[in-house]
Amino acid sequence: MNDISDPSDWPAEYAPLKDIDSHLRCPICKELLRAAVMLQCHHNFCSECIRRHLDKESTCPACRVATSTSQMRRNVALDEIANSFKDCRESLLLTVKDAVQRKYSKQKAATRADSVEADDHYSRQQKRRRTSTRIVRASSNQGGSQDVNEDYDIPQLKQDDDEDEDFVMHSQGSAAAVQKGKNVPRSTSGPVLRSRASRSQSGSTSSQDSPPVPAPVEPSPSTASAQQPPSDLGTAPTPPTQPQPPSVQPKHSLVPCPVCSMAIPEPYSNTHLDKYCLAGTKDPAYSIPYDMIMEQTAPVIALIPKLTYSVLNDKQLRKKLQVCGLRASDHGVKLGSRIVRLTASISCAFQELGLPSHGDKQQMMKRHAEYVTIFNANCDASRPRPVSELMKAMDAWERAYELDITAKEEAKQAQRRVQDQEQWRRKQEMAQQAKEAALSATLHTGVMPSTENSPIPSNTPPTSHPSSQSAPSSSSTFVPAQANNNDVAVAVASATAFAHAAKYADEYAELMADVRRRLDEDKAKTATENSKKSPVP
Amino acid sequence: MALPKRIIKETERLMADPAPGISATAHEDNLRYFDVIIAGPTQSPFEGGVFKLELFLPEEYPMSPPKVRFLTKIYHPNIDKLGRICLDILKDKWSPALQIRTVLLSVQALLSSPNPDDPLANDVAQHWKENENAAIQTAQEWTRKYATA
Numbered sequence: 001m002n003d004i005s006d007p008s009d010w011p012a013e014y015a016p017l018k019d020i021d022s023h024l025r026c027p028i029c030k031e032l033l034r035a036a037v038m039l040q041c042h043h044n045f046c047s048e049c050i051r052r053h054l055d056k057e058s059t060c061p062a063c064r065v066a067t068s069t070s071q072m073r074r075n076v077a078l079d080e081i082a083n084s085f086k087d088c089r090e091s092l093l094l095t096v097k098d099a100v101q102r103k104y105s106k107q108k109a110a111t112r113a114d115s116v117e118a119d120d121h122y123s124r125q126q127k128r129r130r131t132s133t134r135i136v137r138a139s140s141n142q143g144g145s146q147d148v149n150e151d152y153d154i155p156q157l158k159q160d161d162d163e164d165e166d167f168v169m170h171s172q173g174s175a176a177a178v179q180k181g182k183n184v185p186r187s188t189s190g191p192v193l194r195s196r197a198s199r200s201q202s203g204s205t206s207s208q209d210s211p212p213v214p215a216p217v218e219p220s221p222s223t224a225s226a227q228q229p230p231s232d233l234g235t236a237p238t239p240p241t242q243p244q245p246p247s248v249q250p251k252h253s254l255v256p257c258p259v260c261s262m263a264i265p266e267p268y269s270n271t272h273l274d275k276y277c278l279a280g281t282k283d284p285a286y287s288i289p290y291d292m293i294m295e296q297t298a299p300v301i302a303l304i305p306k307l308t309y310s311v312l313n314d315k316q317l318r319k320k321l322q323v324c325g326l327r328a329s330d331h332g333v334k335l336g337s338r339i340v341r342l343t344a345s346i347s348c349a350f351q352e353l354g355l356p357s358h359g360d361k362q363q364m365m366k367r368h369a370e371y372v373t374i375f376n377a378n379c380d381a382s383r384p385r386p387v388s389e390l391m392k393a394m395d396a397w398e399r400a401y402e403l404d405i406t407a408k409e410e411a412k413q414a415q416r417r418v419q420d421q422e423q424w425r426r427k428q429e430m431a432q433q434a435k436e437a438a439l440s441a442t443l444h445t446g447v448m449p450s451t452e453n454s455p456i457p458s459n460t461p462p463t464s465h466p467s468s469q470s471a472p473s474s475s476s477t478f479v480p481a482q483a484n485n486n487d488v489a490v491a492v493a494s495a496t497a498f499a500h501a502a503k504y505a506d507e508y509a510e511l512m513a514d515v516r517r518r519l520d521e522d523k524a525k526t527a528t529e530n531s532k533k534s535p536v537p
Numbered sequence: 538m539a540l541p542k543r544i545i546k547e548t549e550r551l552m553a554d555p556a557p558g559i560s561a562t563a564h565e566d567n568l569r570y571f572d573v574i575i576a577g578p579t580q581s582p583f584e585g586g587v588f589k590l591e592l593f594l595p596e597e598y599p600m601s602p603p604k605v606r607f608l609t610k611i612y613h614p615n616i617d618k619l620g621r622i623c624l625d626i627l628k629d630k631w632s633p634a635l636q637i638r639t640v641l642l643s644v645q646a647l648l649s650s651p652n653p654d655d656p657l658a659n660d661v662a663q664h665w666k667e668n669e670n671a672a673i674q675t676a677q678e679w680t681r682k683y684a685t686a
Contacts, residue, residue, distance in 0.1 A: 006546055008554065027634035028599060030543050053633050056600060061634040400539075404596075510619070 005032070009093060011100045017092075024082045027062055028053060032089070033082040035381035038075040041065040047072070048377035055369065072380075079382045256290030263290040303376045309365045317364045321371075322354035355394065363401065370397050426512075433519055440526040540568055544594060547637050559641045561592065569594040573605075573641060577684065578649040582676035583611070586684030590620075590644070592637065602631035603640055612672070612679040614653040614662035622647070623657035 007022035026033050028049035035047035043062040045053075053061055054069050254263045259277035264286050276283040307320060355371055357364065374393055378384045548568065551561045558576040563569075573590040577583030589608040595601055605627060607620035615623040626635060626643055656662030665672040 004542060004546055004549070006550065008550065029541075030546055030636075049633070052600060059632075061632040064630075064632065 005089065006030075011096060013100055013103075014096050017096065020085070021089075024078075024085055032086050033079060035377055035384075036075040036079040036082060037072045037380050038078075039065075039067045040071045041067065044075055044078055046377070047074075047380035048373060051373045051377055055373070074380050074382075076382055079380075083383055254290065257286075261290055262286045263288055303379055304372045306372060307368060309361075309368075314361050314364070317361060317368065318357040321357045321364060321368055356398065363405075366401065367394070367398070370394070430516075433516070433523070437519065437523060437526075440523065440530060443526075443530055541598075543599060544568065551637060556638055556642055556645075558645060559638075561637060561641060569598075571637070575641065575645050575648070577680060578645055581649045582673045583613075583648050583680050583684070586611075586680035588648075588684050590641075592641075594637075599633040599636070602627050602635075603637060605640060605644060610679060610683040612661060612676040613648065614651050614656045614658055614665045615647055617658045621657065623655060 007018045007025070010018040010021060012018075021032075024032050026036075026046040026049050027043070028045055031046070033044060033046055036044050037047045037050060038044050039050070039060050041060045041063050043060050045061070050061075050072065051069060054067070058066055058068055060067050253266050255266050255269055256262070257264045257269065257272060257277060259273065260282070262283065264272045264283075272283055272286065307317075309317065312320070355367060359367070371390075371394055374390055378390060545568075548563050555561070558578065559573070561571045561573045563571050571592040571594075573592050575588045575590060577586035577588065586609075588611060591606050591608055593604045595604065605622055605624075607616055607622065609620075610618070611620075617623075622644060624643060624647055626632070626640065651665060653662040653665040661672070664675070
């Protein structure tokens with residue numbers, strides 16, 4: 001699988017496709033959008049990415065306008081487009097690349113014009129071309145670009161029928177779906193979610209100028225509920241019963257059947273009663289309980305609220321983690337009913353599963369935050385993953401976290417060891433220098449400084465943090481030197497000050513180097529002086 | 538931690554389609570560490586120079602900014618003698634929508650337009666403010682001395 005995808009994959013001849021590709025990418029992770037959400041400034045991101053970002057900052061990554069998670073709204077249409085593009089990207093890319101290659105080989109063949117095979121090939125191309133340009137034009141127009149190179153040809157359209165149409169259909173998806181939702185009296189397949197079958201059915205007539213087809217049976221209830229902007233998920237607790245947009249099939253046209261309590265379109269209810277319920281059989285077309293459909297559109301999928309970890313103690317946090325899992329299974333049912341259509345076992349499998357609650361508070365906090373992020377992000381997806389997958393992701397996170405911790409610990413230890421050694425070595429060196437300096441000073445001035453009173457702690461390798469120890473030692477070692485050189489004294493003082501502020505470690509190191517250099521010079525000077533003096537007596 | 542896809546992708550793009558005057562190559566043993574070479578922009582005191590930088594992507598990247606440092610000595614009011622760069626997007630103005638390429642382009646732009654009002658190297662900035670021509674001359678000298686390959 002080609003899992004590293006990039007807009008640059010598209011050949012230059014198909015710039016509009018490249019544009020579409022880059023527009024459908026999250027600016028943060030550079031992947032095709034997953035669960036697209038829009039901020040107030042109208043920039044779109046993956047829900048998960050922007051949630052992670054907003055945990056740290058409260059500005060839009062694209063324009064730096066102040067924002068917050070509560071201002072995020074799902075961008076359903078964009079998410080669907082991104083999903084469909086994901087579905088068809090690979091085969092579309094193959095097709096396009098193939099087309100480009102063919103064009104080149106065609107050009108070659110045309111210039112040579114000597115091979116019968118090439119002629120054959122060319123005529124085949126021509127035939128295909130007629131059928132395909134239309135699709136390309138439609139799709140590239142969707143991308144907002146006007147200059148469509150008429151030379152595009154997409155051969156092999158037949159093979160890739162499905163994919164290409166997906167692509168086209170989805171770009172104009174919402175309008176078409178709404179139209180269908182309005183016209184359709186009833187469904188044969190029941191309110192199954194937008195299925196591939198129904199898409200490709202209408203997709204085969206996908207040129208934009210074809211009249212709206214009333215016939216294709218699109219399940220009306222589900223269209224209505226899928227079209228329902230569920231942007232109020234949890235963010236607004238109970239939105240007042242807003243009037244539905246007129247274009248969307250109103251919810252109240254579905255009624256619960258008084259006998260079987262399944263959701264039935266109102267005009268159909270009598271037929272349903274007569275034909276099935278009163279006859280004692282089940283209506284194959286409508287097998288979804290009314291309650292469930294109503295529930296889907298209501299804001300039941302509450303996002304998990306963030307916690308203020310600092311006010312919780314370990315015990316409370318542990319409890320929260322355990323509750324998380326329970327909530328998860330609870331949500332699984334509801335999420336499942338929305339899209340995943342209850343793989344029936346989700347709820348049982350995770351009924352009793354909470355998140356792991358071991359580890360220290362730091363780990364629990366991170367675990368909770370991670371789960372809240374991926375769970376809430378999943379709520380924004382129009383194709384949410386089942387909770388089992390979230391749990392798998394959490395398992396992976398758990399492993400990565402453990403690895404990370406051990407790696408960090410090891411690195412820290414190694415670093416400390418290196419620092420200690422370095423420090424120790426440096427101190428030895430300095431002590432040596434100081435001794436020499438003191439010696440030369442005594443020779444120079446004839447006064448013996450009391451080195452015994454300022455013992456140099458260089459014989460024992462340091463164990464604590466370097467900055468805390470080096471400061472006193474450096475000042476004590478340089479006491480003798482002070483008598484010699486005022487500059488050195490100043491440098492030492494500032495070095496000591498720097499040492500206290502551990503974060504300026506590199507300046508400190510630099511200054512120390514400077515000090516050493518000056519000392520060396522000093523030493524050399526005194527040495528030359530000594531050598532000058534020594535012959536005299 | 539596995540290397541995030543985004544980093545792999547960026548590395549590939551930097552190799553396949555480098556920005557003009559900028560080259561960045563990842564270390565083979567540490568794919569988060571890049572050797573960067575920026576050519577001094579034309580019409581700047583750094584023209585003709587070839588500046589080496591190092592760039593490191595921390596664990597939290599892209600949620601936190603990359604660490605960038607000049608390895609070549611440079612006379613610039615916003616770059617100190619340790620090579621550290623005073624650039625807002627490398628600090629508080631970082632955004633995860635930025636990437637290695639944009640960061641390096643910003644650094645290149647900083648070379649074209651030194652900003653002595655927001656200095657990191659105070660002495661250089663002072664020099665720049667008091668006698669810009671002389672400062673530019675020094676910068677050219679330094680470029681000749683240290684940044685010619």
